[in-house]
Amino acid sequence: MRGLIQDRPLLISSQIEYAGTYHGDVEIVSRTVEGPIHRTNYREINLRSKKLAQALARLGVEFGDRVGTLAWNGYRHLEIYFGVSGMGCVCHTINPRLFPEQIAYIANHAEDKVIFTDLTFVPLLEAIASELGSVQHFVIMTDEAHMPETSLPNVICYETLVEAENGEYDWPVFDEMTASSLCYTSGTTGNPKGVLYAHRSTILHSYCVCTNDGLGVCNADTILPVVPMFHANAWGIPYAAAMSGAKMVMPGSEMDGKSIYELMEAEGVTLSAGVPTVWLMLLGYVKENSLKFSTMNRTVIGGSAAPRSMIETFVNEYGVNVIHAWGMTEMSPLGTTGNLLKKHQDLPGDKQIDIRLKQGRTVFNVDLKIVDDEGNEQPRDGVAFGRLLVRGPWITSGYFKAEGGSVVDEEGWFDTGDVATLDPDGYMQITDRSKDVIKSGGEWISSIDVENEAVGCPGIVEAAVIAVPHPKWDERPLVIAVKEEGHSVTKEDVLHHLENTLAKWQLPDDVVFVDELPHTATGKLLKTALREQFKDYKLPTA
Numbered sequence: 001m002r003g004l005i006q007d008r009p010l011l012i013s014s015q016i017e018y019a020g021t022y023h024g025d026v027e028i029v030s031r032t033v034e035g036p037i038h039r040t041n042y043r044e045i046n047l048r049s050k051k052l053a054q055a056l057a058r059l060g061v062e063f064g065d066r067v068g069t070l071a072w073n074g075y076r077h078l079e080i081y082f083g084v085s086g087m088g089c090v091c092h093t094i095n096p097r098l099f100p101e102q103i104a105y106i107a108n109h110a111e112d113k114v115i116f117t118d119l120t121f122v123p124l125l126e127a128i129a130s131e132l133g134s135v136q137h138f139v140i141m142t143d144e145a146h147m148p149e150t151s152l153p154n155v156i157c158y159e160t161l162v163e164a165e166n167g168e169y170d171w172p173v174f175d176e177m178t179a180s181s182l183c184y185t186s187g188t189t190g191n192p193k194g195v196l197y198a199h200r201s202t203i204l205h206s207y208c209v210c211t212n213d214g215l216g217v218c219n220a221d222t223i224l225p226v227v228p229m230f231h232a233n234a235w236g237i238p239y240a241a242a243m244s245g246a247k248m249v250m251p252g253s254e255m256d257g258k259s260i261y262e263l264m265e266a267e268g269v270t271l272s273a274g275v276p277t278v279w280l281m282l283l284g285y286v287k288e289n290s291l292k293f294s295t296m297n298r299t300v301i302g303g304s305a306a307p308r309s310m311i312e313t314f315v316n317e318y319g320v321n322v323i324h325a326w327g328m329t330e331m332s333p334l335g336t337t338g339n340l341l342k343k344h345q346d347l348p349g350d351k352q353i354d355i356r357l358k359q360g361r362t363v364f365n366v367d368l369k370i371v372d373d374e375g376n377e378q379p380r381d382g383v384a385f386g387r388l389l390v391r392g393p394w395i396t397s398g399y400f401k402a403e404g405g406s407v408v409d410e411e412g413w414f415d416t417g418d419v420a421t422l423d424p425d426g427y428m429q430i431t432d433r434s435k436d437v438i439k440s441g442g443e444w445i446s447s448i449d450v451e452n453e454a455v456g457c458p459g460i461v462e463a464a465v466i467a468v469p470h471p472k473w474d475e476r477p478l479v480i481a482v483k484e485e486g487h488s489v490t491k492e493d494v495l496h497h498l499e500n501t502l503a504k505w506q507l508p509d510d511v512v513f514v515d516e517l518p519h520t521a522t523g524k525l526l527k528t529a530l531r532e533q534f535k536d537y538k539l540p541t542a
């Protein structure tokens with residue numbers, strides 16, 4: 001027997017329609033590429049998303065077409081998110097930090113019909129425009145006064161395009177499994193692969209982001225997503241914020257500590273989200289200038305492991321709760337959040353940090369398990385580790401155009417490529433990416449563990465740990481670290497610091513200092529580049 005409940009599809013347009021209708025006055029504040037701070041609200045965003053949908057239809061964009069964006073976090077990007085998905089097309093966010101050849105590959109693979117670009121990326125597009133066969137229009141996200149001289153063909157000014165329409169538009173209603181957005185992941189091998197989200201998965205994921213034990217997004221929040229809208233949909237925050245009518249503060253292209261801090265204070269930001277490298281810059285600026293956070297009460301750290309020292313600084317020095325989160329582009333992206341359970345509330349501070357350091361408990365609707373190389377499930381005892389498999393209604397079932405073939409097993413499990421432990425309370429801890437683990441004499445050393453401890457050493461700002469070949473042990477850990485400016489920390493200091501927490505066999509065999517570490521386009525340490533750079537490195541112990 002079927003339930004007698006209305007079968008209304010879960011559609012992204014309903015989020016912005018709701019925000020525009022019931023939270024119309026709530027502000028969306030953006031630092032613009034043109035310079036000034038811009039203020040709008042959900043009523044305007046809803047209206048202009050509709051105008052954008054009308055305009056795209058007039059340009060010949062049809063249901064299911066892909067529309068690319070090369071843009072920072074800002075109000076126009078938000079209008080594109082809702083306008084494009086709302087009309088039944090696919091909002092394809094392109095990471096502008098990728099190499100131009102990768103961007104061309106991705107736009108061609110997606111067959112983008114229109115590309116929207118911030119002023120910043122016009123030169124980038126000019127260099128590859130001749131290779132972009134499917135693109136019929138380039139829309140520059142600015143007004144007439146700021147339109148640049150450009151060699152791009154078929155160029156349109158965003159404001160002119162949008163303001164030519166009247167906004168009298170009813171969002172179309174269609175199947176909730178319709179594709180809504182597309183984001184390519186840059187795996188370390190092979191070409192980037194597209195993760196194709198659906199309206200249904202996006203709405204379900206948004207509900208999760210709004211739960212207290214998810215990211216707790218609610219109307220009382222003012223949210224500054226530092227995580228870019230081209231990185232797994234800014235972790236779903238734009239959708240969840242609209243669904244809650246939460247004020248949004250968009251940082252544009254200025255991601256340095258000073259710019260972010262000033263925006264947080266000026267706008268009363270309560271919640272933020274970003275990768276550890278961004279928080280390193282922010283905390284550095286706040287410390288150097290003896291500042292405090294006057295309104296921020298929590299921050300989401302994900303994308304890479306949050307080091308203990310970073311969590312301690314936020315929690316102990318600034319009273320900012322840290323939600324350590326783990327997920328993947330393939331997971332929309334939320335998989336686990338490191339919130340404390342009721343029984344942890346009275347634990348001493350450092351024991352609470354031990355828990356926050358783990359990547360967290362699975363959110364409702366994401367199943368996790370760990371398996372060995374033969375696929376046997378491993379115990380949830382916090383000690384045994386294995387390949388982490390996931391399944392759930394916002395996890396990919398296969399990449400766009402079937403790239404990479406089948407990616408889930410017969411029971412629907414997707415292999416994350418991460419190695420993890422699961423404890424009896426359900427907390428998951430990432431030990432490593434499976435290809436980054438250091439295999440030393442039959443034992444596994446977690447590069448993440450060593451990195452986390454190394455950045456806790458006074459004078460070290462960032463550290464990467466990679467495996468280097470060793471004649472006796474197969475592989476041994478090498479620390480590659482960046483010193484704080486003007487600090488005289490030595491290799492011996494780092495090793496001495498690590499002796500406090502690591503077992504003898506886990507201690508790195510050497511420490512080298514570099515001016516900076518390479519990062520991927522989403523801010524993760526680029527270990528493939530480091531492995532290449534140090535492939536002939538002779539350890540003193542070899």
Ligand code: AMP
Nearest residue numbers: 302303304305325326327328329430522
């Ligand atoms: P992406 O799809 O670019 O977001 O990358 C997903 C991958 O980032 C995951 O499979 C993990 O390897 C890594 N990752 C994400 N969050 C965390 C975290 N909190 N701790 C450690 N690794 C993480």
